[in-house]
Structures are given as C-alpha cells and as structure tokens.
Amino acid sequence: MGLVSEALWGCAACSLAVWLALALARYVRWRLYWHRALSPFPGPRVSLPLLGTLLYIVGPMSTVLRRGLRLMEGYGNEYITFWLGERPWLHIIRPEDVEGLLSSSKHLHKPDIVYGPVSGFFGRGLITINGDAWRRHRRVLTPAFHFAVLERYSGIFTRRAEAFAKGLASVEAEGRSFDFMPHIGAFVTDTVMETAFGLVGGDEDLEGKEKADFIQATDRAFQIIAGRVIQPWLMVESLFRLSPYAAQQRQADKVINQYASRVIDKKRRQIIERKRNQLDSGAEQENDDDKDDIGIRKKLTFLDLVLGQDTDALSDQEVLEEVRTLIAVQQTSASTLSFAAVCLALHPEAQRLAREEVLAVDAVEGLEPLERLNRLKYVERFLKEVLRLYPITAIFSRTLGEDHVLHNAKTKTGTRSVTLPAGLGITFFVYQTHRDPRHWPEPERFDPDRFLPEQCAGRHPYAYVPFSAGPRNCIGQRYAMLQMKAVLAALLRTVELSPGKGCERQDKLDININTFLYIKGGFNVRLRKLDTDRHGCWQR
Numbered sequence: 383m384g385l386v387s388e389a390l391w392g393c394a395a396c397s398l399a400v401w402l403a404l405a406l407a408r409y410v411r412w413r414l415y416w417h418r419a420l421s422p423f424p425g426p427r428v429s430l431p432l433l434g435t436l437l438y439i440v441g442p443m444s445t446v447l448r449r450g451l452r453l454m455e456g457y458g459n460e461y462i463t464f465w466l467g468e469r470p471w472l473h474i475i476r477p478e479d480v481e482g483l484l485s486s487s488k489h490l491h492k493p494d495i496v497y498g499p500v501s502g503f504f505g506r507g508l509i510t511i512n513g514d515a516w517r518r519h520r521r522v523l524t525p526a527f528h529f530a531v532l533e534r535y536s537g538i539f540t541r542r543a544e545a546f547a548k549g550l551a552s553v554e555a556e557g558r559s560f561d562f563m564p565h566i567g568a569f570v571t572d573t574v575m576e577t578a579f580g581l582v583g584g585d586e587d588l589e590g591k592e593k594a595d596f597i598q599a600t601d602r603a604f605q606i607i608a609g610r611v612i613q614p615w616l617m618v619e620s621l622f623r624l625s626p627y628a629a630q631q632r633q634a635d636k637v638i639n640q641y642a643s644r645v646i647d648k649k650r651r652q653i654i655e656r657k658r659n660q661l662d663s664g665a666e667q668e669n670d671d672d673k674d675d676i677g678i679r680k681k682l683t684f685l686d687l688v689l690g691q692d693t694d695a696l697s698d699q700e701v702l703e704e705v706r707t708l709i710a711v712q713q714t715s716a717s718t719l720s721f722a723a724v725c726l727a728l729h730p731e732a733q734r735l736a737r738e739e740v741l742a743v744d745a746v747e748g749l750e751p752l753e754r755l756n757r758l759k760y761v762e763r764f765l766k767e768v769l770r771l772y773p774i775t776a777i778f779s780r781t782l783g784e785d786h787v788l789h790n791a792k793t794k795t796g797t798r799s800v801t802l803p804a805g806l807g808i809t810f811f812v813y814q815t816h817r818d819p820r821h822w823p824e825p826e827r828f829d830p831d832r833f834l835p836e837q838c839a840g841r842h843p844y845a846y847v848p849f850s851a852g853p854r855n856c857i858g859q860r861y862a863m864l865q866m867k868a869v870l871a872a873l874l875r876t877v878e879l880s881p882g883k884g885c886e887r888q889d890k891l892d893i894n895i896n897t898f899l900y901i902k903g904g905f906n907v908r909l910r911k912l913d914t915d916r917h918g919c920w921q922r
C-alpha cells in the first residue's frame with residue numbers, strides 16, 4: 383500500500399512538474415513573441431512578470447504627468463512601449479498613426495484593465511462598454527445629440543449660463559483669488575438634467591440632501607479612480623477587491639444608482655402624466671403643454687427617447703447606467719471651462735477680443751440663441767486653443783481588434799512599415815499630439831488664431847483630437863462646444879478675469895493628470911464685476 387501511494391505521489395509530482403515546465407515555456411514564448419513584435423519601438427527594456435514596466439513610472443502621483451513627459455522625451459517623443467502587468471502596450475503620438483487607428487472600425491474595443499476601473503465613475507454606459515452593446519447604445523443615444531435637438535438646448539445653455547455668471551459675480555468678492563472649478567460643477571449637472579433628461583429642477587426628490595449626497599458620492603468615485611491610477615496594481619480587479627477602496631466604491635455606487643433611479647422615476651412619472659393629459663384633451667400630437675417655459679418643445683431628450691417610446695432598446699439597468707454616464711461626463715466640460723477661465727485671465731488681449739465679439743453679437747437683435755452662439759467665432763477659436771493645450775481626456779486607449787500596419791513608422795532602425803499584432807493595447811497621448819511642433823509651431827504659445835480657416839488648411843486632421851475621432855468619438859462634442867461657448871459669453875459680459883494665486887504664468891501652471899487634466903492648487907482666478915446689463919436680447 384505504502385509503495386502504491388508513494389508511486390502515485392511520485393506520478394502526481396512528475397505531472398505537476400511537466401505541467402509547470404510547459405506553462406513556463408508557453409509563458410516565455412508568449413513574452414518573447416511580444417518583445418519581438420514591439421522591438422522596433424523604443425521603451426524600457428526591463429519588464430518584470432506581473433509588474434511589467436511599472437517600476438519606471440512608480441513615484442508620487444503629484445508628478446505623474448511631468449515624469450511621463452520626461453520618460454517620453456527620453457525615448458524620442460514618437461512611441462514608447464510598456465507593459466501594464468502582463469499586457470503589452472504601445473503609446474502613440476504622431477497624427478498619422480492616430481488617424482489609422484482611430485478612424486478604423488476594427489479597433490473600437492476599450493480595454494477592461496483601463497475602462498473597468500473608470501466605470502466606477504462613468505458607469506457601464508457608452509464610454510466604457512464594448513461590442514454589440516456599445517453599437518446598440520450608440521444608436522439609441524445618437525438622436526439625443528442631433529443638430530435639431532442642439533438648437534433647442536442652446537436656449538437652455540444660454541439661460542443657465544447667464545444665471546451662473548451672475549451667481550458667480552454675486553458670491554465672489556472682487557479681487558479675491560478663488561478656485562473656479564467648484565462653481566461650475568453645479569451648472570453642468572443642472573444643465574444636463576434639463577437638456578438630456580428634461581428635468582428642470584425644483585423637485586424635492588432631486589434637490590437638497592439627495593443631490594448633495596450624489597455629488598459627494600461621484601466625487602468619491604472619482605477619487606477612487608485617481609487612487610487606482612497611482613497604485614496601478616489596484617487596476618487588477620481581484621487586488622482592488624481586497625483593498626479598502628472596494629467598500630467605499632460599493633457605498634458610492636449605491637448612492638449614485640439611487641439618485642440615477644430617482645431621475646428615471648421622475649421622468650417616467652412626467653411621461654405618464656403628459657400622455658394622460660394628451661388623452662384627456664383628445665390631442666394626438668404634442669400640444670403647448672409640451673413646451674418649456676421659454677417656448678421650446680421638451681420632446682426628444684435622451685430619457686424621453688428611451689422611456690417614452692414603446693421600444694425596449696435599453697433595459698432599465700442600461701438606462702440607469704447611461705444616466706450615470708451622462709451626468710459623470712459633464713466633468714469634462716467643467717474642467718475645460720475651468721482651464722478656459724484661467725486662460726482668459728492669463729491672456730488679457732484674447733479676453734478683450736472675445737468680449738468685444740460677444741458684445742457685438744449682443745447688439746444684433748432678433749437672433750435665435752443657436753445663431754448667436756454660432757456667430758461667436760473668436761470665442762470658439764479660443765476654446766479650441768484651450769482644448770489643444772489642455773485636452774481634458776489627455777490619454778485614452780483601445781485594443782487592436784486585428785493586425786494593424788503602421789505606415790512610415792519611425793522605428794529604432796529607420797522609417798518603415800511595422801505590423802502591430804491583434805490584441806496589443808494602444809494608448810493615445812493627445813496631450814503630446816497637440817504639441818507636435820510639425821503641426822503646432824511654438825506649441826506652448828497660446829494663440830486662438832491657429833484655428834483660423836487659413837491656418838487649419840493643410841494641417842493634419844488628426845493633429846487635433848480633443849474629442850477623439852472616428853466611430854467612437856465623443857458623442858457630446860457639439861453639445862459641449864455650445865454649452866461652453868454659452869458660459870464664456872455669459873462670463874465675458876458679466877466679469878473681467880485676472881490671474882489668481884499660483885496661476886500667474888502659463889509656463890508655471892502646475893498641470894497634472896488623474897483621470898482628467900487639472901491644475902494642482904486649483905484653477906485660481908480673480909474677478910472684477912462689469913457694469914453690463916445690455917444682453918436682454920440673449921434671453922428669449
């Protein structure tokens with residue numbers, strides 16, 4: 383008996399040793415395969431099992447952007463390869479490469495290792511999902527951002543922006559340095575509530591403590607992502623679940639989902655009530671009750687589209703995730719507007735030109751809000767330049783769905799075509815793409831006129847991609863531009879901005895990145911109230 387069990391143990395040990403040897407051989411072959419595939423490109427050579435090239439980027443989060451830029455510079459500012467754990471990546475910058483990858487419908491997949499963690503903030507909506515679900519959601523959301531709908535939104539943007547600017551001027555003392563960012567958060571949330579969800583506010587369920595808790599929970603969810611970015615091992619889901627962040631994330635999720643559910647319930651009640659009114663009045667079409675208080679039709683908000691029709695294009699859970707996404711994504715506009723406020727303060731001549739343009743458009747009578755916003759050409763160039771220097775989503779990524787050829791790639795051994803294998807992770811570092819001196823002479827100089835049509839002619843179209851590009855571009859791009867123009871117009875009419883503490887010089891701004899770009903120490907500006915009450919024609 384003893385001999386038999388010894389033989390069995392021996393056999394099991396042998397099998398285990400063979401299995402381990404085979405697994406190790408497969409692992410080494412797989413690693414070698416990727417090292418060979420990425421060998422044309424520069425990057426840290428030492429990549430440890432499980433850790434990858436993490437050791438090259440580990441350091442205080444407060445300097446992560448600066449360290450990343452230094453690392454890229456060391457490798458020539460074109461490409462850099464790296465390993466995130468056991469996953470190989472290529473970091474690209476050149477507009478030519480960005481174009482080939484973003485414009486293709488073959489590389490739409492967003493890698494879970496990056497987008498899984500950020501879904502704690504954005505939800506499992508359009509930004510983070512993949513495959514057929516993404517296609518279905520995109521189809522459902524697209525009409526809510528249609529040009530015709532934006533026309534109606536423009537009135538809302540303008541009205542709310544006016545109230546925001548006046549509110550800011552009334553709460554902030556003249557000449558005192560203050561952080562612009564906390565002021566703009568409520569504006570963007572309330573605006574998306576009214577535009578995308580058709581909810582005007584003043585509702586007990588959605589205001590007061592519920593809303594304060596929701597804002598706090600979204601802020602917490604955002605901090606958790608930032609925490610995971612600085613401790614990249616927490617990007618691995620199983621390790622994250624063991625960390626104290628996991629319980630905090632569950633708590634934040636609960637509060638955010640509760641609030642999003644309330645938004646949806648409120649909308650359902652509105653829709654039922656509206657249908658009942660229509661039946662009572664015998665009207666087949668929407669009547670004047672469907673118009674908001676400035677006379678614009680309420681229909682076609684995103685929630686009307688998905689809840690009000692007899693289709694089940696999205697399940698209840700999917701609608702909830704999209705509500706989360708659309709609220710969370712407003713952070714991008716809030717951050718961009720905060721950078722814009724600092725840029726107005728830093729560039730008085732640009733501020734003067736922008737204000738002159740706004741007042742000139744104010745003086746024209748009888749224009750619709752959309753037409754007014756469309757006439758603000760200098761303000762638009764100004765915003766574009768802000769987004770060139772400070773593209774809020776400075777890095778985003780994809781997984782190659784199939785082999786992809788990079789043409790004229792600048793490799794370590796000269797310029798040639800290189801085939802990148804399917805499965806490779808790609809990160810787009812648009813912060814650097816927007817500073818490519820071949821397309822942006824003196825890249826750090828702030829100059830809105832770079833976006834004059836004659837200066838754009840001949841520039842590579844993918845040299846400027848703050849909203850990404852191709853089939854997975856930002857669905858809210860036009861929405862965001864109109865909303866931001868409305869806010870700048872209102873600010874320019876109401877206050878004059880000058881630099882606040884720590885933001886006195888553009889080259890000294892301490893820019894960093896967590897999920898979005900931000901200024902360490904705050905978006906600090908000062909204001910002086912202007913004596914203008916001549917913009918009645920903007921308010922319809």
Ligand code: HEM
Binds near residue numbers: 509510520856858
């Ligand atoms: C200045 C403001 C904004 C900037 C710079 C911006 C930028 C971007 C970028 C770069 C992406 C691609 C992200 C990736 O591939 O990981 C994106 C996607 C997206 N954005 Fe925006 N965004 C802004 C405002 C908005 C607004 C206001 C909305 C909605 C009202 C919005 C909705 C979305 C959605 C839903 C996606 C996912 C699209 C998809 O994957 O099909 N964005 N945005």
